[in-house]
Amino acid sequence: MPERGAASSSVRPASRADFVLRALAWGGMAVLGAGVCWIVGDVVLRGVRGVSLSFLLDAPARSGRDGGIAPVIVSTAIVIGTCMIVVIPSGVLAAVGLSECLRRGGRTAAVIRLGLDIVAGTPSIAFGLFGHAFFCAFLGLRVSLLSGGLTLACMVLPLFIRLCESALLGVPAGTRRAVDALALTRRTALRRVVLPIAFPGIVSAAVFSLARALAETAALLFTTGYMLRMPGSLLDPGRVLSVHIYDLAMNVPGGDPNAYATALVLLAAVLVIGLVPLRVRRVRADRLVIT
Amino acid sequence: MTSADPDCDTILPWPPMEHTPPCCVAAPHIEVTGLSVSYAGAEALRGVTLTIPRGCVTGIVGPSGCGKSTLLAVLNRMTDAIPACRVQGSVRIDRAEILAPDVDLRSLRRRVGLVFQRPNPLPISIADNILVPLRDHGLGDRRARDARLESVLRDVGLWEEVAHRLRRPATALSGGQQQRLCIARCLALQPEIVLMDEPCSALDPMAAEVIEDLIGGLRHRYTVVLVTHNLAQARRVTDHCAVFWHRPGAPSLIEMGPTRQVFEQPADDLTRLYVGGIRG
Ligand SMILES: Nc1ncnc2c1ncn2[C@@H]1O[C@H](COP(=O)(O)OP(=O)(O)OP(=O)(O)O)[C@@H](O)[C@H]1O
Numbered sequence: 001m002p003e004r005g006a007a008s009s010s011v012r013p014a015s016r017a018d019f020v021l022r023a024l025a026w027g028g029m030a031v032l033g034a035g036v037c038w039i040v041g042d043v044v045l046r047g048v049r050g051v052s053l054s055f056l057l058d059a060p061a062r063s064g065r066d067g068g069i070a071p072v073i074v075s076t077a078i079v080i081g082t083c084m085i086v087v088i089p090s091g092v093l094a095a096v097g098l099s100e101c102l103r104r105g106g107r108t109a110a111v112i113r114l115g116l117d118i119v120a121g122t123p124s125i126a127f128g129l130f131g132h133a134f135f136c137a138f139l140g141l142r143v144s145l146l147s148g149g150l151t152l153a154c155m156v157l158p159l160f161i162r163l164c165e166s167a168l169l170g171v172p173a174g175t176r177r178a179v180d181a182l183a184l185t186r187r188t189a190l191r192r193v194v195l196p197i198a199f200p201g202i203v204s205a206a207v208f209s210l211a212r213a214l215a216e217t218a219a220l221l222f223t224t225g226y227m228l229r230m231p232g233s234l235l236d237p238g239r240v241l242s243v244h245i246y247d248l249a250m251n252v253p254g255g256d257p258n259a260y261a262t263a264l265v266l267l268a269a270v271l272v273i274g275l276v277p278l279r280v281r282r283v284r285a286d287r288l289v290i291t
Numbered sequence: 292m293t294s295a296d297p298d299c300d301t302i303l304p305w306p307p308m309e310h311t312p313p314c315c316v317a318a319p320h321i322e323v324t325g326l327s328v329s330y331a332g333a334e335a336l337r338g339v340t341l342t343i344p345r346g347c348v349t350g351i352v353g354p355s356g357c358g359k360s361t362l363l364a365v366l367n368r369m370t371d372a373i374p375a376c377r378v379q380g381s382v383r384i385d386r387a388e389i390l391a392p393d394v395d396l397r398s399l400r401r402r403v404g405l406v407f408q409r410p411n412p413l414p415i416s417i418a419d420n421i422l423v424p425l426r427d428h429g430l431g432d433r434r435a436r437d438a439r440l441e442s443v444l445r446d447v448g449l450w451e452e453v454a455h456r457l458r459r460p461a462t463a464l465s466g467g468q469q470q471r472l473c474i475a476r477c478l479a480l481q482p483e484i485v486l487m488d489e490p491c492s493a494l495d496p497m498a499a500e501v502i503e504d505l506i507g508g509l510r511h512r513y514t515v516v517l518v519t520h521n522l523a524q525a526r527r528v529t530d531h532c533a534v535f536w537h538r539p540g541a542p543s544l545i546e547m548g549p550t551r552q553v554f555e556q557p558a559d560d561l562t563r564l565y566v567g568g569i570r571g
């Protein structure tokens with residue numbers, strides 16, 4: 001019975017391969033998990049002593065070696081806020097255009113997607129140079145929170161559009177056909193069907209983009225600068241968390257303790273923001289009003 | 292078209308809802324002439340010519356892949372959404388050509404409603420499934436729309452079951468209820484023609500029976516085109532029947548006539564084998 005023999009002998013190698021695959025998968029996860037734990041643990045252990053309420057609320061002293069990070073937090077909030085105010089509406093609109101208005105599988109959409117992916121993969125230092133030349137110099141916004149926010153917006157927009165687009169594509173085929181057969185206008189279809197279904201995905205996309213923006217250093221060095229003072233307006237320069245960490249660690253002897261404390265604040269911010277999508281499971285269609 | 296069929300009402304267990312237009316008088320509603328459809332070069336229908344009478348339930352039967360859904364998709368131009376799909380020939384509804392490029396798709400699809408095989412309620416509330424399309428098409432004021440909501444839900448026998456939870460999500464209904472909601476949604480736009488693509492095949496037998504009775508009740512008020520794989524159902528519920536088959540080369544129509552004739556004295560050998568359960 002050659003067939004029977006072949007069959008039974010093919011079982012064992014298969015299960016051995018299965019075991020190896022499993023071991024590799026678990027091993028990979030363990031390595032990754034250990035790496036993440038190490039980094040997070042390091043930041044927490046070294047930073048936790050420096051973090052206190054006064055650290056968050058006080059002005060820095062001695063180039064940041066002492067005192068707190070209040071102006072840094074304010075600058076960061078303004079830069080990120082500007083960035084997201086630009087990114088969310090324009091990104092959602094662009095994603096809608098890309099997924100709903102252009103012909104499905106058409107060449108125009110494919111070219112635009114390729115362009116977005118290339119821009120999304122561009123090193124952030126290039127965005128910093130571009131932002132400096134365009135916003136700071138050409139548009140005359142100088143090195144300012146506004147320039148930085150707009151530069152960041154350019155940087156995360158492609159990523160946000162692509163993530164939103166995949167959220168929009170999550171509308172089931174049957175639902176799409178119902179919309180077609182009922183000949184609903186695009187406006188109604190978007191407002192009552194597509195956007196409510198895509199909403200949780202859009203929130204995730206926004207959070208992911210925001211985290212990316214929070215972590216950005218290079219693009220902001222050139223555009224918001226590293227002025228360690230409380231900003232008075234959008235057109236003032238400022239220093240964001242990531243730049244502050246960079247500066248303390250690289251340029252300020254004895255700045256390490258506060259660099260770690262600032263890193264812990266940044267980490268906590270990313271973590272808290274990352275929890276938002278978990279709370280947004282569904283949005284009631286009749287509550288979401290977009291006109 | 293065939294001449295008046297005296298059997299028309301007697302074979303049906305339920306009374307007609309209205310007597311105008313009378314069933315199965317030779318009043319053509321949809322006239323398909325020389326219709327050929329291909330998807331990216333692969334023929335899905337070849338040279339189909341048939342007439343669908345007004346106010347009747349016309350069945351479309353045939354083995355899988357013989358172009359039944361394709362025919363329905365042509366009748367309300369859902370084929371437009373498929374880039375590689377080519378449609379040739381003529382389809383006239385009330386003598387007006389609907390394949391012409393200047394046809395207004397929105398009003399065509401309102402006149403020709405489509406119910407799918409899998410229930411596909413919109414992921415909004417039960418009431419909104421009906422009210423949103425009405426509002427979108429600008430039909431009636433608020434009061435009229437609410438009245439229409441109740442009347443179509445009554446027509447599909449859903450009112451008693453959902454009246455107290457109209458604001459709940461439609462996706463929480465059972466499959467059979469969802470399908471009745473989809474039929475109600477289609478009827479709410481007051482179409483003249485209702486296309487149904489195997490509306491019972493995703494449902495259990497009890498729910499299917501409810502839908503089947505409902506389809507019988509649509510006769511005379513609407514022209515119904517019903518695709519079904521269930522020959523017993525075709526026999527029970529349809530007045531006319533069209534049999535499609537893969538002819539060598541491409542799927543096409545092999546026989547059309549009053550249902551009783553198609554099932555009892557088929558003119559075509561393949562039909563005989565098919566309705567006898569021997570092939571297909
Ligand atoms: N969107 C499409 N793209 C390409 N080919 C298609 C498409 N839709 C249908 N076809 C092809 O057209 C032919 C007819 O398909 P159709 O769906 O009309 O058959 P059907 O009679 O409805 O079958 P079933 O009973 O299984 O639903 C099949 O060969 C199918 O593969």
Ligand SMILES: [Mg+2]
Nearest residue numbers: 359360361488
């Ligand atoms: Mg089909």
